[in-house]
Structure formats: C-alpha cells, structure tokens
Amino acid sequence: MSVSATMILQKLFVLAVCVGLANSEFLRPCYFTDWAHYRQGNAKYEPEAYVPGLCTHIFFAFAKVNWDNTAAAFDEEDTPQGPNGGYYARVNALKKKQPGLKTVLSFGGYSAGTGQFTTMASSAANRATFIKSALMFVQKYGFDGIDIDWEYPDANTKANYATFIKELKNAFGKLLVTAAVTANPATAAAGYDIPTLGKYLDFLNVMTYDFHGSWDHVTGMNSPLFAAPGDTSNWNSAYAVNYWADNGFPKNKILMGIASYGRGWTLTDPSNHGVGAPGQTAPNFPVTQTGGFGAYWELCPLIASGKRYFDNDEKVPYFVNGNLWFSYDDVESVGIKMKYIKDNNFGGAFVWTLDFDDFNTICAGGSAYPIINAMKVGLEGGSPLTVPTPKPGNPTQAPVTQPAGPTQKPVTQKPGGPFTCPSDNGFFSDPADCKSYYECVNGTPYHFTCGDGLEWNESIKSCDWPTDTTCFQKKK
The missing domain is CATH 3.20.20.80 (Glycosidases)
Known part of the structure; x- marks a missing residue:
C-alpha cells in the first residue's frame, strides 16, 4: 500500500471516529x-x-x-x-x-x-x-x-x-x-x-x-x-x-x-x-x-x-x-x-x-x-461546571430596581427573643441578623441564612447584594 493511500485511510479512520463521537x-x-x-x-x-x-x-x-x-x-x-x-x-x-x-x-x-x-x-x-x-x-x-x-x-x-x-x-x-x-x-x-x-x-x-x-x-x-x-x-x-x-x-x-x-x-x-x-x-x-x-x-x-x-x-x-x-x-x-x-x-x-x-x-x-x-x-462524564461567586459591585445579573420610598418595614420583635410569625405563611426578616430570615409555613417559623456576601432584602423577599438592601440594623 502506498504512503498516500495509507494517509487517506488514516484520515478516513479519524473522520469516522469523530463522526461516531458526534453521533x-x-x-x-x-x-x-x-x-x-x-x-x-x-x-x-x-x-x-x-x-x-x-x-x-x-x-x-x-x-x-x-x-x-x-x-x-x-x-x-x-x-x-x-x-x-x-x-x-x-x-x-x-x-x-x-x-x-x-x-x-x-x-x-x-x-x-x-x-x-x-x-x-x-x-x-x-x-x-x-x-x-x-x-x-x-x-x-x-x-x-x-x-x-x-x-x-x-x-x-x-x-x-x-x-x-x-x-x-x-x-x-x-x-x-x-x-x-x-x-x-x-x-x-x-x-x-x-x-x-x-x-x-x-x-x-x-x-x-x-x-x-x-x-x-x-x-x-x-x-x-x-x-x-x-x-x-x-x-x-x-x-x-x-x-x-x-x-x-x-x-x-x-x-x-x-x-x-x-x-x-x-x-x-x-x-x-x-x-x-x-x-x-x-x-x-x-x-x-x-x-x-x-x-x-x-x-x-x-x-x-x-x-x-x-x-x-x-x-x-x-x-x-x-x-x-x-x-x-x-x-x-x-x-x-x-x-x-x-x-x-x-x-x-x-x-x-x-x-x-x-x-x-x-x-x-x-x-x-x-x-x-x-x-x-x-x-x-467529567466534573460539574462551576460558577464564580458573584461579588457586590460585579454582579452577573442586572441590578435590582428598587421602588421609591421606604423599602423595608422592620419586623417589630425583640432581637434574640422567640420569633413569632407575623402571618401564617411568608418570608420575614430576622430582627437580630441582616443576613438571616424566617420562612413561616402555617404559623411555624423556619430560620435560614443567606449565601456568602448577601443580606435579606425585605422589600423583594429575597437575599440580595448589601448595597441594595435596607436592613434596619445598618440604619441605626
């Protein structure tokens, strides 16, 4: 078999492998x-x-x-x-x-x-x-x-x-x-x-x-x-x-x-x-x-x-x-x-x-x-794809547009005391911690903490960048 014929067969083999992988x-x-x-x-x-x-x-x-x-x-x-x-x-x-x-x-x-x-x-x-x-x-x-x-x-x-x-x-x-x-x-x-x-x-x-x-x-x-x-x-x-x-x-x-x-x-x-x-x-x-x-x-x-x-x-x-x-x-x-x-x-x-x-x-x-x-x-196969942790000032998504006027009504409970749900169902800020919140389900409160670098934003009921929150603790 000639060198050129061998090269052609090699190329065809590589092509076949690539097609097989694609398929x-x-x-x-x-x-x-x-x-x-x-x-x-x-x-x-x-x-x-x-x-x-x-x-x-x-x-x-x-x-x-x-x-x-x-x-x-x-x-x-x-x-x-x-x-x-x-x-x-x-x-x-x-x-x-x-x-x-x-x-x-x-x-x-x-x-x-x-x-x-x-x-x-x-x-x-x-x-x-x-x-x-x-x-x-x-x-x-x-x-x-x-x-x-x-x-x-x-x-x-x-x-x-x-x-x-x-x-x-x-x-x-x-x-x-x-x-x-x-x-x-x-x-x-x-x-x-x-x-x-x-x-x-x-x-x-x-x-x-x-x-x-x-x-x-x-x-x-x-x-x-x-x-x-x-x-x-x-x-x-x-x-x-x-x-x-x-x-x-x-x-x-x-x-x-x-x-x-x-x-x-x-x-x-x-x-x-x-x-x-x-x-x-x-x-x-x-x-x-x-x-x-x-x-x-x-x-x-x-x-x-x-x-x-x-x-x-x-x-x-x-x-x-x-x-x-x-x-x-x-x-x-x-x-x-x-x-x-x-x-x-x-x-x-x-x-x-x-x-x-x-x-x-x-x-x-x-x-x-x-x-x-x-x-x-x-x-x-392989490993899960990772996402760089977003940092305030360099978010991966568009910033939240806040409504005009006061954006948070503090939960009027004694910090450190037992939390009582303001209503049976919903999300509420933790009166003792800007980074935490409660979810109330049928009157029972469950305590959660936002991810690293985030604080609870009561106005949108979500964890958010600290620059966009109005946590009452920061306003004292």
Missing part, C-alpha cells in the same frame, strides 16, 4: 423562560447567568401563533425593542461563548392552549401561512430551529398535527424541528401519529413530570422513574419514553424530561407522611407564587432543615418539614435517570427550566445548577 453525544436541551427576568433580586434570571457547556441546546419559551396564523413574539421585550437588544438576541449571543450551542424557538406552551394550534393546522392554507411566517421569524432572530409545544392534539386533530409536522420539516430543511409531547400513554395514543412524527422530527421532548401534584389530594411523586409497587397507572418516566419508542419513534431521538422544581402538599396529619398520605395544596412560595409548587432553589432550605426520604421503588426523593411534603428531583435521582437513559440507548434528557435550578447558589453548601450539572455529568 454518540447525548442531547441536553434546557428551556429558557422569557418571564423569569421579571422576578426580583436573586430570583431574577437573565440569559447572561447561563454557564457555557451546561446544555447542548437552549429552547426559548415561548413564541406564539397569532390569530392570523402568523408567528409572533409573546413579549415585545424579546425583540430588539427589549433591553440590550432584546431577549432573542441575548440568548443567541450565548453561542459566541459556547461554540456548537444550538438555540430553538418554542411555540405554544401549556397556557397557550389548543385553540389557535387547531385553527392553524386545520387547512393547508393556514399551515402554509404559519410555516412561511415561522421560518422567516426563526431566521430573522438567529435561531437554529423550531419547537412545537402544542398541549395537546387529540383524536380530532391527530391527522392535521402529523401533516403539519411533515410540512414544517420539509420547509425548514436543515434547521431543527422538535416537539414537546405528553408523557400520558392514553393522550399519546389519541393525538399523535407516532411513526410519522418519528420520520420528521429531529428529536422529541417527552414531558415526564407533573405525574402527580396537589390536585390528587394525596401525596405522590412529581417525576418518578419507575412505578410504585401495585401502581398500574403507567404514570412514570420509564414507561412514558418506552411507550413512544415501542410505538414507532426512534429511541435515539427520544429525550426524557427533568423537572428542576417540586410539587407539594400540606399534610392532613404530619405523622402520616408516606407516599399516598392525605394532604392539600401546599402554600405559595413568594417568588413562584403557585400553590403546591416550588423551584428547586425555593425548596432546598426546607430540605436542609427537614427530613429527606428516598423512594427506592420510584427512584426519587421527597422531604417532610413539619406538615409540608414535597416530591422533587435532586443530584442522586437525576444521576439514576441519566444512567437509565444511557443503558437503554435513549437520546438524552432536557430540563424544565434553567431558572428553577439553583443558578445563584442559594442552597447552603451547594454549587450552581446542581440539577442540570447532574444531567451533564451523568450523560457525558
């Missing part, structure tokens, strides 16, 4: 929500808080289908009219920091309902209008593809949905076309032509969470990997992704959903705190303001002061703190799920959402993005 990479998309920047203090999430390498794709949630079947932004701040060029531009700018990162614009979402999707998909003319408009919209703002989060097509729209996806992919060509779909087998059977979708979607995000919540009136797991003994409902992550695979969608294009939040109950009887115990909707947290729901960074202080249990059947944890009961995912359970994905040759995992993970290291002793880092380490 073996697990996908790890993360959803960015365009409303998280309206929160205050450390809860505020801006695109610049993203750590390069965390995700393989960023899905921008959400854009909308207009009444005239054209594509449009949900929020004008996403467009160039928004701050610093708008959120579309700022998310896409992350590709400069992470070469190879893909951005995908997601249309719909749970709150969008089904009505406008149904109308858009109902005729060839309507579909053509949207597809042409969406392609121009995606290209105009620099995205690498489109995601359809129609929750959910049914038996009446099943054929139109499949035709729409086929036409969408034919028009988008090399641009990505993906979909977020149900984890409920019955809903999937009714509304999705799975083999057709498998031909035209680049990959599929199966929303394997919200299996149980306070609407059940008994405690249950938000995102179990497996079923509990005796549970024949098929409401678990493993069954859901396998259902899609068994019914004609390529396994290597199926992604399992990971929730960076939990769902919870107020127990009827705190002494009865197992899975299936009676309970009602847990109180709102001050930031997410949704009953029976908490972002991971809202839950972790309660986890630290409560008791964590791990369900070895369902492979997910829950915690009990007083009469509060929450199901959630953590580093251990996410790691188990990633192993399952790898062992069973699925395509990867996605997370809902970036801003619900502990991006600001609020959790004591934690590192930033523990949930998403667990996905990365579990699928790709």
Whole structure:
C-alpha cells in the first residue's frame, strides 16, 4: 500500500471516529423562560447567568401563533425593542461563548392552549401561512430551529398535527424541528401519529413530570422513574419514553424530561407522611407564587432543615418539614435517570427550566445548577461546571430596581427573643441578623441564612447584594 493511500485511510479512520463521537453525544436541551427576568433580586434570571457547556441546546419559551396564523413574539421585550437588544438576541449571543450551542424557538406552551394550534393546522392554507411566517421569524432572530409545544392534539386533530409536522420539516430543511409531547400513554395514543412524527422530527421532548401534584389530594411523586409497587397507572418516566419508542419513534431521538422544581402538599396529619398520605395544596412560595409548587432553589432550605426520604421503588426523593411534603428531583435521582437513559440507548434528557435550578447558589453548601450539572455529568462524564461567586459591585445579573420610598418595614420583635410569625405563611426578616430570615409555613417559623456576601432584602423577599438592601440594623 502506498504512503498516500495509507494517509487517506488514516484520515478516513479519524473522520469516522469523530463522526461516531458526534453521533454518540447525548442531547441536553434546557428551556429558557422569557418571564423569569421579571422576578426580583436573586430570583431574577437573565440569559447572561447561563454557564457555557451546561446544555447542548437552549429552547426559548415561548413564541406564539397569532390569530392570523402568523408567528409572533409573546413579549415585545424579546425583540430588539427589549433591553440590550432584546431577549432573542441575548440568548443567541450565548453561542459566541459556547461554540456548537444550538438555540430553538418554542411555540405554544401549556397556557397557550389548543385553540389557535387547531385553527392553524386545520387547512393547508393556514399551515402554509404559519410555516412561511415561522421560518422567516426563526431566521430573522438567529435561531437554529423550531419547537412545537402544542398541549395537546387529540383524536380530532391527530391527522392535521402529523401533516403539519411533515410540512414544517420539509420547509425548514436543515434547521431543527422538535416537539414537546405528553408523557400520558392514553393522550399519546389519541393525538399523535407516532411513526410519522418519528420520520420528521429531529428529536422529541417527552414531558415526564407533573405525574402527580396537589390536585390528587394525596401525596405522590412529581417525576418518578419507575412505578410504585401495585401502581398500574403507567404514570412514570420509564414507561412514558418506552411507550413512544415501542410505538414507532426512534429511541435515539427520544429525550426524557427533568423537572428542576417540586410539587407539594400540606399534610392532613404530619405523622402520616408516606407516599399516598392525605394532604392539600401546599402554600405559595413568594417568588413562584403557585400553590403546591416550588423551584428547586425555593425548596432546598426546607430540605436542609427537614427530613429527606428516598423512594427506592420510584427512584426519587421527597422531604417532610413539619406538615409540608414535597416530591422533587435532586443530584442522586437525576444521576439514576441519566444512567437509565444511557443503558437503554435513549437520546438524552432536557430540563424544565434553567431558572428553577439553583443558578445563584442559594442552597447552603451547594454549587450552581446542581440539577442540570447532574444531567451533564451523568450523560457525558467529567466534573460539574462551576460558577464564580458573584461579588457586590460585579454582579452577573442586572441590578435590582428598587421602588421609591421606604423599602423595608422592620419586623417589630425583640432581637434574640422567640420569633413569632407575623402571618401564617411568608418570608420575614430576622430582627437580630441582616443576613438571616424566617420562612413561616402555617404559623411555624423556619430560620435560614443567606449565601456568602448577601443580606435579606425585605422589600423583594429575597437575599440580595448589601448595597441594595435596607436592613434596619445598618440604619441605626
């Protein structure tokens, strides 16, 4: 064999190895929500808080289908009219920091309902209008593809949905076309032509969470990997992704959903705190303001002061703190799920959402993005990505805009004495320490301390930079 032939074969071998490595990479998309920047203090999430390498794709949630079947932004701040060029531009700018990162614009979402999707998909003319408009919209703002989060097509729209996806992919060509779909087998059977979708979607995000919540009136797991003994409902992550695979969608294009939040109950009887115990909707947290729901960074202080249990059947944890009961995912359970994905040759995992993970290291002793880092380490190996600890005067996010006038009403209790909740539920400053605060749950106070370099800001009910707080102790 000649030297030139040998060199050619060597180059082909290297190319084959590189292609194989590229094809073996697990996908790890993360959803960015365009409303998280309206929160205050450390809860505020801006695109610049993203750590390069965390995700393989960023899905921008959400854009909308207009009444005239054209594509449009949900929020004008996403467009160039928004701050610093708008959120579309700022998310896409992350590709400069992470070469190879893909951005995908997601249309719909749970709150969008089904009505406008149904109308858009109902005729060839309507579909053509949207597809042409969406392609121009995606290209105009620099995205690498489109995601359809129609929750959910049914038996009446099943054929139109499949035709729409086929036409969408034919028009988008090399641009990505993906979909977020149900984890409920019955809903999937009714509304999705799975083999057709498998031909035209680049990959599929199966929303394997919200299996149980306070609407059940008994405690249950938000995102179990497996079923509990005796549970024949098929409401678990493993069954859901396998259902899609068994019914004609390529396994290597199926992604399992990971929730960076939990769902919870107020127990009827705190002494009865197992899975299936009676309970009602847990109180709102001050930031997410949704009953029976908490972002991971809202839950972790309660986890630290409560008791964590791990369900070895369902492979997910829950915690009990007083009469509060929450199901959630953590580093251990996410790691188990990633192993399952790898062992069973699925395509990867996605997370809902970036801003619900502990991006600001609020959790004591934690590192930033523990949930998403667990996905990365579990699928790709290596070490968790780290975030430099922000310092006052050099924050990683935009400063908090304070309202005019007095911004804190001191808690009028004797410093050092027993703390009494001013109201049954809520967050309150510690009258003895600017760096600490209390969370009151059904009249019981729980004491927490802000992260290094931060103080409690009563006006926004969050830990914040000392330069932006008005702790009454400093005003004496």
